[in-house]
Amino acid sequence: MPTKFRVNNEDRLTFVDPMTPLIDVLREELNLTGAKAVCREGVCGACTVLLDGKPVMSCLLPIGLAAGSEVRTVETLAVSDGLSLLQRAMVAHDAVQCGMCFPGMMVTLTDLLDRVPDASRDDIKTALTGNICRCTGYERIIDAVASAQLELVATASSAQA
Numbered sequence: 001m002p003t004k005f006r007v008n009n010e011d012r013l014t015f016v017d018p019m020t021p022l023i024d025v026l027r028e029e030l031n032l033t034g035a036k037a038v039c040r041e042g043v044c045g046a047c048t049v050l051l052d053g054k055p056v057m058s059c060l061l062p063i064g065l066a067a068g069s070e071v072r073t074v075e076t077l078a079v080s081d082g083l084s085l086l087q088r089a090m091v092a093h094d095a096v097q098c099g100m101c102f103p104g105m106m107v108t109l110t111d112l113l114d115r116v117p118d119a120s121r122d123d124i125k126t127a128l129t130g131n132i133c134r135c136t137g138y139e140r141i142i143d144a145v146a147s148a149q150l151e152l153v154a155t156a157s158s159a160q161a
C-alpha cells in the first residue's frame, strides 16, 4: 500500500514497506542525503528531521507512520542568498568538524530558535541532549547559537527602526 506524505513542501508517494525507516526513504528514494544514518538506534540524532514541526529521529520512524505528515529536512534550512544566519555562525565559531552530526544538530537548533528565540544556554543544552557530537565539543556550538541569537535581535531591531 502506498504511503503519501509531504517533504519540504512537495507531495510524495512511496511504495516501500510501511516499516521502512523514514531516513532510508529520504536518502535512497528522494535523494535527500543531508540527514545521516549513523547509529540507526535513536542515540546520535544525526538523522533528525522535523515531522509536523517537531524534531524526530528518522531512523526510528517507519514511513507508514509519516503518512499524511509534513517532513522538513536540513536541505530547507539554507536561505535564498546562501547559508542561514545560524549556519554562518557555526562556521564563524569553527563549530563544525567532520560534519556527521551537523544536519541533525542544525534541524534541532533551527527549530529551537524558531520556537524560543531567547533560549538560554541551558535551554540550548537541553535541546541538544538528543544530538551527539564527537568532534567539536559543545561549547563552540552553544557560543555559535548565542551569537546567532544576538544577530537575530539586531536584525529585528534594525527592521523596526
Ligand code: FES
Binding pocket: 036, 037, 038, 039, 040, 041, 042, 043, 044, 045, 046, 047, 048, 057, 058, 059, 060
Ligand atoms: S541515526 Fe538516528 S539517532 Fe542515530
Ligand code: FES
Binding pocket: 095, 096, 097, 098, 099, 100, 101, 102, 132, 133, 134, 135, 136
Ligand atoms: S562535527 Fe563531527 S560529530 Fe560533530
